[in-house]
Amino acid sequence: MRVVVYGAGQLAQMMYLAGSPLGIEVQAVDVNNDSVVHPVSKTPLDTTLAQALESADALTVEFEHVPERLLDEAAKTGKLMPDIASILVGADRVREKKLLDSMQVPNCEHRIVTHPDQLADCVDALGDKLILKASRDGYDGYGQWRLTDKADLPKLTQAMSQLNLAEVPLVVEKMMAFDRELSLIGVRNKQGDIRTYPLAENLHHQGQLHVSVAPATQVDDELQRKAHDIFVKLAEGMDYVGVLAVELFQCGDTLLVNELAPRVHNSGHWTQSGAVTSQFENHLRAVCGLPLGDTSAIGPSAMVNIIGCSSFSRELLSIDGSHLHWYGKSVREKRKMGHINVTAKSYVELGEKLEQLGQFLPLSFFPKLVDEAQRLKA
Structure with a gap:
């Protein structure tokens, strides 16, 4: 069996190591240049991406932010797991929130913001202790901002005005006092x-x-x-x-x-x-x-x-x-x-x-x- 993983980082490497005893060959795709590489050595393999997709039994990902053009190509093969819709949910917090709400899965109270002027409404609805998250490309603490005092709202609004929120909206959540x-x-x-x-x-x-x-x-x-x-x-x-x-x-x-x-x-x-x-x-x-x-x-x-x-x-x-x-x-x-x-x-x-x-x-x-x-x- 052969599995092609989009992404050539440590997760693909660990999948390769886990697959070897099962007789599952794992290949990785460097999504920066569409090349197929060995998941451990990162050495380019003697195969094109199209050939790798054709010979694979399954396609999967090691991270959510795979270019959508590559995901579209993978989805057409019928071999991509999880499917493209599931992957895109992980890459976009707005999609994620809509999914959770549609399935009635409990999550943090929130609002979607596409313009800085909406932040004042968020404070009125959620309180003055908020966490703001970029809907895309934010991880490991990046793309996040906090409001802990309403007096800081004008400064935060000004900072958010420098971003294109129409293109990349914010998910604004009530800051939870979790255990x-x-x-x-x-x-x-x-x-x-x-x-x-x-x-x-x-x-x-x-x-x-x-x-x-x-x-x-x-x-x-x-x-x-x-x-x-x-x-x-x-x-x-x-x-x-x-x-x-x-x-x-x-x-x-x-x-x-x-x-x-x-x-x-x-x-x-x-x-x-x-x-x-x-x-x-x-x-x-x-x-x-x-x-x-x-x-x-x-x-x-x-x-x-x-x-x-x-x-x-x-x-x-x-x-x-x-x-x-x-x-x-x-x-x-x-x-x-x-x-x-x-x-x-x-x-x-x-x-x-x-x-x-x-x-x-x-x-x-x-x-x-x-x-x-x-x-x-x-």
Whole structure:
């Protein structure tokens, strides 16, 4: 079997590594020049994109912002999974909000803004604590602004007047006083079978995910069921095939959908070491029409992102249950360079291992690590 992935980053690389034991060959498309490359070495392959599409059993994506002309070509083959409509939902927050509202899936109260003058109406409707998100091309904290005091509205309105909101509208949300951020990774195959992983708790810094812990602590069967039901409603309503990540805010016993990612996701990297079947293998199983793998956790685990640095000690591998995944990128501020998965037999042991991990890392780049280690040990 052969799967062609649009995008040639770390997610395509990890799909390649997951596919090899299954006899699934994964090729990647560099969407900057339409070339077909090896997902690990990035070496151009001796095939054209048209030839790769013809010989593939399935086409998929590693990120939402694939040029639409390429998605249109892929969709015409009938092999693209998830389908183009699902991918575009992940690339456009307005589409995303309309989908959630149409399916009556709880999400943050919001307004769509196409002109700066509408911001005053947003304050009247939602209050003076707002988060403004560009509807397209915003991720990892980029393309976002905050209003925390009504007195700052004129300055914010002036700043937004510099943007073309008619072309790229804003989604303006009421700033929620949520308890924590969770995510659910789930998968649906071509036959309609669905499996979901345990909820993960996510810790962010400056808009980027730094640490995920799974299964999340203090999750009862009812909360997990609510998250599963949200996934089922979305996946079946979209006729979705593949892995879908659902980012959630927990407010007491209520779960609100924050964002959707129609692909394998950073908050699911823990599944490589902490689950019976990783999200990458299950995504390939799904798009190839194979039976889905067991999504059970094998114990508490954590994923720690390595962001914007490469100066750490590989001696961290001396910690039992630690696994390093290095992406081979050049260093850049806020760039995800790799991640570390850590598994343990208990949350206390996991906290102890994260504390040990800090001895091998420049902690200024890992601001959430120590506090999370102490929380888990408590």
